Amino acid sequence: MIGAGTGGTGVARMAAAAGWKVAVVDSLPYGGTCALRGCDPKKMLIAVTEGVDWARNLKGKGLRAQTAVDWPDMIAFKRSFTDLMSGRIEAGMQRAGVVPLHGQARFTGPNTIEVNGELLTARHFHLATGARPMTLNIPGENLLITSTDFLELPERPDRVVFVGGGFIAMEFAHICKRAGSRDVTVLEMMKRPLGNFDPDMVGMLSEATADLGIDLRTEARVLTIEQDGAGFIVTYETPQGTQTIACDRVVHATGRVPNIEHLNLDAAGVAYGRKGIQVSPFMRTTNPAIFAAGDCADSGPNLTPVSANEGRIAGKNLLAGKDERAIHYPPIPSVVFTLPPVASVGLSEDAAREQGLDFDAHFEITAQWYSSLRVGARHSAYKVLVEKGSGNILGAHLIGPGAEEQINLLAMAMGAGLTANKLKGIIFAYPSYASDISSMV
């Protein structure tokens, strides 16, 4: 197994449990992006900034709180989790009978890899090498820090620029601003940030982001980054001409690409393209003895639960010795963990229209709903697409407190084929965010 993240470790456990001889090689500590450099550490920082958000939203409503983020303490809090995880995961693998190896793996033939100058041969390989920040090919690119660097910053940066306006920029900009950074700027080259999310929900998030004091600039394509003393000058192109901005840190947030260059896949007869390692619905590569899953494969969206699910399917087929189980993606929920969060599952309004579906778009701004009033949330809304006739839920798009959990229930309903009427008939505990769902469909 190459890669000890969510797309790799599950397969290693399955194979070891079946009595196979298994080794996992990773060039970094075990755990992968999600546990060590992505979802989990990021959400620990968000947990801290949630305190600031609560205090702000309930100010004048009975809560008198002076909140401020201590950046070094917050990073130490994050480390209290991440520093332990790799050891725990590696020990768990060893207990399961897996041999842990550390180093960069590279194919030298269809069934041989080289790690730290040593050649290792195996009957099968499973590849789960994840993704890396894309190369921008702009002058000064080397001055960018990555999301991994950001999560390790020892001091709070005062003036931060995010290049790109997707997941990383929006989530991290919200963290920075609530942590007290003075100037936080997001430069997105498209007309709006978070291009894959519903425009109405993103519009409300943009308002919430501006209210927070973040400078979100769209149609702003970054051209160069230059060192300026201890800081940097970022030059970007807009329809009005070229502009510059000075800052202390510039963060890469323009997307991630499959991390496969170092693998020498040609030697293994494994085909790949821009989107990653080519896999069949059985997660098998073009070399039948080699499987792949997660961010490095040209399969489902690059999200943790998707990588784990793909790994599970790869593991089943690997152990079966034949193509037994094809990957099936149920409606996949996705959340931007800003405050308020934006969440989405299923078809967008445009996609549903393009498919010629006949549907009602239930859209409402819910700032006056009890769930938002109770916590002083000013930006909340939903859009749920319900097919006429069948009552099938085609897609759901949410912003507001609780959206990150409501979307899972909507995904479950869609996956289970529950119609709008069936969902309306379910009794949820009240008052809870789940209990709002019956009024959304």
Ligand SMILES: Cc1cc2nc3c(=O)[nH]c(=O)nc-3n(C[C@H](O)[C@H](O)[C@H](O)COP(=O)(O)OP(=O)(O)OC[C@H]3O[C@@H](n4cnc5c(N)ncnc54)[C@H](O)[C@@H]3O)c2cc1C
């Ligand atoms: C900042 C950030 C926040 C994110 N937040 C979320 C979120 O909230 N929710 C969500 O669902 N997803 C989130 N993601 C995406 C999620 O982290 C990934 O989709 C997921 O971790 C992919 O798992 P993987 O196993 O495919 O790859 P990874 O977890 O990246 O594991 C790949 C491993 O392979 C190793 N490796 C690579 N090449 C080699 C080699 N040649 N030899 C040896 N080892 C190698 C790497 O060191 C790494 O440990 C986030 C990503 C980032 C960057």
Ligand SMILES: NC(=O)c1ccc[n+]([C@@H]2O[C@H](COP(=O)([O-])OP(=O)(O)OC[C@H]3O[C@@H](n4cnc5c(N)ncnc54)[C@H](O)[C@@H]3O)[C@@H](O)[C@H]2O)c1
């Ligand atoms: N909550 C989550 O699930 C979560 C959070 C963080 C990261 N992730 C994962 O990590 C991946 C990478 O995140 P990301 O935010 O880097 O990428 P992204 O794909 O979400 O967004 C990149 C943005 O950068 C813009 N862009 C590209 N080049 C630019 C330029 N030169 N100037 C200005 N803007 C430019 C794009 O138009 C796009 O909007 C995500 O696709 C996702 O798979 C997920």
